[in-house]
Amino acid sequence: MGKYMDVHRGMQGITADQLMEAHQADLAIEKEENVHFERAWADPESGIVYCLSEAPSAEAVQRIHERTGHKADEIHSVPLSV
Amino acid sequence: MGKYMDVHRGMQGITADQLMEAHQADLAIEKEENVHFERAWADPESGIVYCLSEAPSAEAVQRIHERTGHKADEIHSVPLSV
Numbered sequence: 001m002g003k004y005m006d007v008h009r010g011m012q013g014i015t016a017d018q019l020m021e022a023h024q025a026d027l028a029i030e031k032e033e034n035v036h037f038e039r040a041w042a043d044p045e046s047g048i049v050y051c052l053s054e055a056p057s058a059e060a061v062q063r064i065h066e067r068t069g070h071k072a073d074e075i076h077s078v079p080l081s082v
Numbered sequence: 083m084g085k086y087m088d089v090h091r092g093m094q095g096i097t098a099d100q101l102m103e104a105h106q107a108d109l110a111i112e113k114e115e116n117v118h119f120e121r122a123w124a125d126p127e128s129g130i131v132y133c134l135s136e137a138p139s140a141e142a143v144q145r146i147h148e149r150t151g152h153k154a155d156e157i158h159s160v161p162l163s164v
Contacts, residue, residue: 003123005125014162015162016162019162019163019164020164023164039163039164040163040164041085041160041162041163042160042161042162042163043087043158043159043160043161043162044161044162045159046158048158050132050160052123076128076130077125078123078124078125078130078132079124079125079126080096080097080098080101080123080124080125080126081101081121081122081123081124082101082102082105082122
């Protein structure tokens with residue numbers, strides 16, 4: 001298991017409700033891949049969304065995001081944190 | 083005050099100690115700009131570092147990072163979070 005930060009682009013205009021809905025959709029099925037989405041942050045102006053997760057692999061993170069309709073543009077393992 | 087996510091690139095090979103040192107350097111002077119750096123995550127392989135902060139502006143975040151020798155490549159306001 002490791003920490004991952006994934007990035008979604010092109011989400012201009014995303015609302016707080018839409019961010020919550022997307023996050024809830026991920027949470028609803030994340031256990032099927034042993035992923036846990038911990039936090040997400042969005043900038044409606046630039047359209048960037050960051051998601052922090054704990055997961056067995058980047059591929060597992062992507063499978064959840066794909067099934068809930070929001071494939072990530074980048075997924076980075078972030079083994080170091082403070 | 084708002085939340086900001088900033089991104090540093092080209093940090094390939096960064097170690098846990100280097101990440102902690104950089105974070106401590108920011109913490110040591112952050113109050114001069116009313117910034118607080120909450121968390122940071124690093125991927126030594128791709129060289130990306132993400133920092134989450136609370137600050138009055140992106141410019142305030144950048145002034146602290148510049149003074150401690152690690153200017154951010156991108157700074158995004160992230161008014162939405164879950």
